[in-house]
Amino acid sequence: MKSYRKELWFEIKGRRGYVNITPEVEECLRQSGIREGLALVNAMHITASVFINDDEAGLHHDYEVWLEGLAPHAPVSRYRHNGYEDNADAHLKRQVMGREVVVAVSDGKLDFGPWERIFYGEFDGNRKKRVLVKIIGE
Numbered sequence: 001m002k003s004y005r006k007e008l009w010f011e012i013k014g015r016r017g018y019v020n021i022t023p024e025v026e027e028c029l030r031q032s033g034i035r036e037g038l039a040l041v042n043a044m045h046i047t048a049s050v051f052i053n054d055d056e057a058g059l060h061h062d063y064e065v066w067l068e069g070l071a072p073h074a075p076v077s078r079y080r081h082n083g084y085e086d087n088a089d090a091h092l093k094r095q096v097m098g099r100e101v102v103v104a105v106s107d108g109k110l111d112f113g114p115w116e117r118i119f120y121g122e123f124d125g126n127r128k129k130r131v132l133v134k135i136i137g138e
Contacts, residue, residue, distance in 0.1 A: 004032035004135040007044070012125035015073070016064065016093075020055050021131065022117045025103075026110060028133045035108045037137015042100030044132055047090035047124035049097035054115045063121075067093045090123035097121050105137055 006028050010019060025041055043050045053059065071092035072078075079088030101118060104111040110118075120131055 001037075001136060001138060002032065002034055004028065004034060004133075006031075006133045008120075008131045008133060009128055010120055010122070010131065011128045012122040015123070015125050017122045017125060018060050018063065019120045019122075020117050021050075021120045022055075022110070025118050025133055029105060029108070029110065029135060032135045034105055034135050034137040037105045037135060039103045039105055039110060040100060040132070040134040040136075041103070041118055042132050043094070043120065043129070045129040047087055047094055047122075048129050048131075049094045049119075049121035049123070050100050050131060051098050051119050051121060052101050052103070052112075052116050053119065055117045055119075063097075067096065067123075070096060085124075087124040093123040094121075097123075105135065 008021065008024050025039060029039060041050050071089040073089045076082045076086040081088035081091065
């Protein structure tokens with residue numbers, strides 16, 4: 001069995017954002033030479049997320065509205081975590097959106113359902129953060 005590891009780095013300008021990272025993960029898969037196996041993609045920071053969904057602007061807007069309703073940023077005084085930083089809401093948003101995804105690799109391609117894409121979700125931006133891509137297989 002072969003193994004491939006790469007870190008992708010992102011710096012989102014602003015507090016929150018969503019980036020379709022499918023092309024970067026596909027390039028990792030190409031570089032790995034693995035034809036059959038699994039690809040793990042996970043956010044290496046506790047205020048960021050990796051998830052799979054449709055790449056549609058309306059859906060991204062709906063995430064913003066829904067997540068802000070679940071865990072509003074302000075007032076920051078509502079959260080006990082906010083002492084050193086004002087990012088307690090980002091931790092909660094990450095918990096809901098998830099840490100990682102695993103995608104099957106079949107015939108050298110990510111084995112997606114219709115419309116599925118991999119996204120990096122940022123909830124406390126304006127600094128560099130990384131995503132781990134780990135691919136194993138034959």
